[in-house]
Amino acid sequence: MKKLIILLSFFFFAISLSAQNIEYETKNNIQYYSASVNKSDMYINERCVLDIYYPKNKKDFATIIWFHGGGLTGGNKEIPEALKNKGFAIIGVNYRLSPKAKAAKAIEDAAAAVAWAFNNIASYGGDKSSIFVSGHSAGGYLAMMIGLDKKWLQKENIDANQIAGLIPFSGQCITHFEIRRENGIPEKQPTIDAFAPLFHVRGDAPPLLLITGDRELEMLGRYEENAYMARMMKLNGHKETKLYELDGYGHGMTEPAFPLLVNEVNRILKELKK
Numbered sequence: 408m409k410k411l412i413i414l415l416s417f418f419f420f421a422i423s424l425s426a427q428n429i430e431y432e433t434k435n436n437i438q439y440y441s442a443s444v445n446k447s448d449m450y451i452n453e454r455c456v457l458d459i460y461y462p463k464n465k466k467d468f469a470t471i472i473w474f475h476g477g478g479l480t481g482g483n484k485e486i487p488e489a490l491k492n493k494g495f496a497i498i499g500v501n502y503r504l505s506p507k508a509k510a511a512k513a514i515e516d517a518a519a520a521v522a523w524a525f526n527n528i529a530s531y532g533g534d535k536s537s538i539f540v541s542g543h544s545a546g547g548y549l550a551m552m553i554g555l556d557k558k559w560l561q562k563e564n565i566d567a568n569q570i571a572g573l574i575p576f577s578g579q580c581i582t583h584f585e586i587r588r589e590n591g592i593p594e595k596q597p598t599i600d601a602f603a604p605l606f607h608v609r610g611d612a613p614p615l616l617l618i619t620g621d622r623e624l625e626m627l628g629r630y631e632e633n634a635y636m637a638r639m640m641k642l643n644g645h646k647e648t649k650l651y652e653l654d655g656y657g658h659g660m661t662e663p664a665f666p667l668l669v670n671e672v673n674r675i676l677k678e679l680k681k
């Protein structure tokens with residue numbers, strides 16, 4: 408037993424030392440639309456930028472694309488501290504916001520940012536077969552929309568099934584309330600149409616990990632939406648859907664969810680190597 412403890416201690420020390428030896432660099436405010444698109448629209452030119460945090464001295468790393476929350480009306484790009492120093496690239500994305508732009512434009516922007524990652528991550532040393540999409544609240548909604556409704560990424564000549572995994576945090580699975588508001592539908596009137604991830608459930612989608620806060624503390628039935636999403640994905644033949652409910656946490660449940668995201672990325676990467 409003593410030898411086992413010594414060996415395990417050495418093993419974890421080696422992992423820690425290896426992680427410490429990785430150097431990271433951040434590049435900010437990279438425009439993810441083409442120069443011609445940026446010239447044609449001042450708001451796109453101003454808003455549609457991303458930051459990338461990536462390992463400088465490591466090759467073939469995985470990438471996590473992170474969409475911020477804010478109800479599609481607010482918020483700004485971020486590189487979550489809890490995802491740093493894990494051997495991954497992290498891409499934080501800004502997208503157009505309502506009411507300055509129609510809320511659906513945020514989905515277009517999310518797809519364009521993901522396409523940028525597929526087209527450019529190799530030049531930073533990353534592996535484009537290991538791109539994961541995540542985000543909180545409105546960001547989780549965007550992750551699901553571009554990962555499940557294939558038309559958004561098809562416009563960018565990307566197959567959504569190339570995404571290695573979808574890990575939305577407390578994402579809205581019915582039609583987003585800001586899109587409903589634009590159409591005169593009350594916030595508490597559930598709607599499922601083409602702007603609902605639930606409308607696009609399919610068995611061949613990338614692995615899906617749904618994470619929400621406590622059902623009694625979450626906003627507007629958010630847990631129940633995600634539970635229904637998980638059920639319908641499975642009924643449609645999807646073999647890799649999981650749902651986690653974080654007891655004791657409300658809508659702002661990112662802190663305990665980040666380790667689950669990291670674990671899921673590592674699990675899928677292990678599967679991809681088999």
